[in-house]
Amino acid sequence: MKKIMLYIGVVVGVILVALLCYIAYLFLSYHRIADNQELTPDVNNQETLSTNQSYRGMTFNIGYGAYTADYTFFMDGGKSARAKDQATVESNMAGVAATTESIDPTISFFQEVDQDGDRSRHVDEVAFLQQQFADNSSVYAKNYQSAYLFYPFLEPIGKATSGLVTLAQSEITQATRYSLPIETNFNKFFDLDRAFSVSHLPVSNGKELIAINVHLSAYTDDPAVQEAQINKLYDVMTAAYQAGNYVLVGGDFNHDMLANSPRIFKTTADRHSWDQPFPESTLPEGFSIPKGQIAEESIPTTRKLDIPYEPGVSYVSVLDGFMVSDNITVEQVAVHDGAFEYSDHNPVVIDFTLK
16 A cells, blocks of 8 residues: 555646646746837838729638638637647648739738647648738748647647738838737747737838737737727827827737627627727727728628637627728728638738728
């Protein structure tokens, strides 16, 4: 009996030491990317935008190429943490590219684009998009470079380097990455780092179109963090607008951009942390959230990943969209119904002119 207890004690001791070493590894390897970081655009298009000409924008969270329509994710109550295999990621990325080509946006905002990751089977999705749209100028802003997350235990999500990609059928003269406030407790290892990128596109009248690509936090329950993220975004938007520029913000806001999505989609489940109404009343002066016919058409932009997608059954909402300054005329905005074939998000498209 003493020997058995000794063996049990040794095993428990080894597990505790391994756990403590892993926690130390997480904290020692953790670092936030520098705020207000200058980015180098890859300029492959010298076009200059013009006033009173119709342009198209698109925002698309591609879910790092892992999410097919039958995929479920552990943090939403599903099963998986990684893409099924490399072929699935490559197929999804090809579908993202084909969807983008069919929409033909002047400016594209992509979120959750992995440069490298266990979860995305080490497919370089940043390079893929840049190669597929080689005639576009591009900017990549890294959101995070996470340590190896040994969770869930049977299929760890692993390490990931991921961020935001902005493409433009025009010149991008400069770009900047801004860090967003995040939780400082242990949750920072699961919601990871957050940022937004600001790209400057010249306009023929001497002004600029400031294209902001953003992805706000999803899994934080702290309203102070959500408010701080939105306020920092507002500060940059306002400064660009007051300088006389046009401002187009596109992305995944992880808020209900219609405010009443549960009524539109007849959702009976409680709202989640990533589906609280966006505080539209706090928008800075001169800005609006164009909604077009999104509510009437009842096409969601995202689904919960607890079950395979099933129309009328899956929890869905509208988290993606745009904010625009009032010197931009919005012609239409709509959700492109991709039936969540290549991602857990559908792209949102906006047609606009610069006054």
